[in-house]
Amino acid sequence: MSTGTSKTGTTTQVHETSGGTVLREGAFGNARGLVCRECGATQPLGPHYACLECFGPLEIAYDFPEVTREQIEAGPRNIWRYKALLPVPDDIESSPNTEPGFTRLLWAENLGRELGITTLWVKDDSTNPTNSFKDRVVACALSAAVEFGSKVFACPSTGNLANAVAAAGARAGIKTVVFIPSNLEHPKQVNSAIFTDSLVAVEGNYDDVNRLASEIAGEEDGWAFVNVNVRPFYAEGSKTLGYEIAEQLGWRLPDQIVIPVASGSQLTKVDKAFQELIKLGLVEDKPYRVFGAQAEGCGPVATAFKAGVDAIRPVKPDTIAKSLAIGNPADGIYVLDIARRTSGAVEEVDDDAIRDAIVLLARTEGIFTETAGGTTVAVLKKLVETGQLDPDLETVVINTGHGLKTLDAVSGRVAPAATIAPTYDAFAASGIV
Numbered sequence: 467m468s469t470g471t472s473k474t475g476t477t478t479q480v481h482e483t484s485g486g487t488v489l490r491e492g493a494f495g496n497a498r499g500l501v502c503r504e505c506g507a508t509q510p511l512g513p514h515y516a517c518l519e520c521f522g523p524l525e526i527a528y529d530f531p532e533v534t535r536e537q538i539e540a541g542p543r544n545i546w547r548y549k550a551l552l553p554v555p556d557d558i559e560s561s562p563n564t565e566p567g568f569t570r571l572l573w574a575e576n577l578g579r580e581l582g583i584t585t586l587w588v589k590d591d592s593t594n595p596t597n598s599f600k601d602r603v604v605a606c607a608l609s610a611a612v613e614f615g616s617k618v619f620a621c622p623s624t625g626n627l628a629n630a631v632a633a634a635g636a637r638a639g640i641k642t643v644v645f646i647p648s649n650l651e652h653p654k655q656v657n658s659a660i661f662t663d664s665l666v667a668v669e670g671n672y673d674d675v676n677r678l679a680s681e682i683a684g685e686e687d688g689w690a691f692v693n694v695n696v697r698p699f700y701a702e703g704s705k706t707l708g709y710e711i712a713e714q715l716g717w718r719l720p721d722q723i724v725i726p727v728a729s730g731s732q733l734t735k736v737d738k739a740f741q742e743l744i745k746l747g748l749v750e751d752k753p754y755r756v757f758g759a760q761a762e763g764c765g766p767v768a769t770a771f772k773a774g775v776d777a778i779r780p781v782k783p784d785t786i787a788k789s790l791a792i793g794n795p796a797d798g799i800y801v802l803d804i805a806r807r808t809s810g811a812v813e814e815v816d817d818d819a820i821r822d823a824i825v826l827l828a829r830t831e832g833i834f835t836e837t838a839g840g841t842t843v844a845v846l847k848k849l850v851e852t853g854q855l856d857p858d859l860e861t862v863v864i865n866t867g868h869g870l871k872t873l874d875a876v877s878g879r880v881a882p883a884a885t886i887a888p889t890y891d892a893f894a895a896s897g898i899v
């Protein structure tokens with residue numbers, strides 16, 4: 467890092483990455499540097515993800531200026547309204563991106579009645595540009611990749627991330643290479659291949675794909691793997707879910723929130739967002755409880771939570787919730803910390819409960835969720851039934867993806883009620899009314 471002088475004459479810092487790329491002044495907005503979550507050691511901003519002292523994960527630290535509700539409300543109806551709180555430049559809106567976020571927060575009166583919850587909201591992230599919450603994190607990773615001068619935009623993915631990376635790269639005009647487990651749902655494969663000519667199906671599970679990606683990142687120069695070597699920047703995108711929920715509730719925090727857990731990144735960042743809003747004085751400080759949702763076929767964090775232990779034992783995933791099928795979750799230990807600190811929990815449900823919950827959400831609220839959302843709604847139901855979640859407190863459940871991507875999961879449950887000849891008599895005899 468060297469020191470330079472800006473146009474206004476104040477002393478500013480010019481950062482140089484390990485690859486020698488000189489970063490634009492303000493390339494990362496109010497971000498100040500990278501800090502290790504384990505030992506607190508700091509590093510300058512760059513395409514780094516592991517602490518030089520202890521190999522712990524790095525995250526972004528900021529020097530926030532004063533940020534007001536009015537400033538945010540005057541911003542665009544996408545995640546860039548929160549750009550002052552993200553590691554992105556002030557002119558982020560002018561670089562081509564998919565403009566994700568500001569999705570609906572729906573009052574789920576019918577589902578609430580069904581589950582016995584007084585006040586329930588669904589944060590519906592299935593309406594993002596590629597129909598999952600991953601567009602948020604990818605938009606932040608893309609900004610970083612562009613600032614680092616990366617020539618390839620890549621990821622190992624359980625499906626939705628590949629869709630989001632491929633689409634964002636197409637729009638930005640950057641080459642993309644996306645890696646998925648070869649047994650992934652067909653719609654998710656098509657949803658990537660439509661945007662990129664470099665979809666790579668790997669014979670193995672997500673953890674194998676992830677290992678391969680780390681190896682490639684080490685061998686090849688100029689590759690930005692969104693969730694590997696630019697992970698600290700990527701992960702910050704999930705904070706926008708927390709900001710939006712608070713803003714859409716009228717600048718206050720919910721009492722309880724239920725969030726799906728794959729790597730655990732989203733859950734930890736929603737908590738970080740709530741903490742930042744409190745520190746910035748944008749919402750009133752109050753207790754809130756964070757609950758994590760996993761599938762039984764891949765529930766290493768839920769298992770550790772219930773056992774009351776700190777270490778997470780990796781598992782071999784076997785569940786229909788493929789977007790949550792990470793057997794060795796990078797942020798699992800932080801999920802445990804947050805669930806315990808906030809008097810929440812991490813719970814798991816089986817595949818049948820996931821299928822039932824997909825149908826339940828559709829029939830009560832008109833929202834078609836994928837298996838991850840089925841997992842989250844099923845866990846919400848189980849939390850009420852087991853008395854872990856207070857049904858009289860205001861609760862938000864996050865729907866992170868769209869059901870059209872996992873049609874097979876429910877194709878055995880829903881079908882035409884009758885197939886009839888095109889006559890009134892046939893209809894009358896069908897028993898439909």
Ligand SMILES: *Cc1c(COP(=O)(O)O)cnc(C)c1O
Nearest residue numbers: 626728729730731732838866867
């Ligand atoms: C990736 C993903 C998640 C969870 O992601 P984390 O790795 O825990 O941040 C949840 N839902 C869907 C649909 C996803 O694609």
Ligand SMILES: [Zn+2]
Nearest residue numbers: 502505517520
């Ligand atoms: Zn460290």
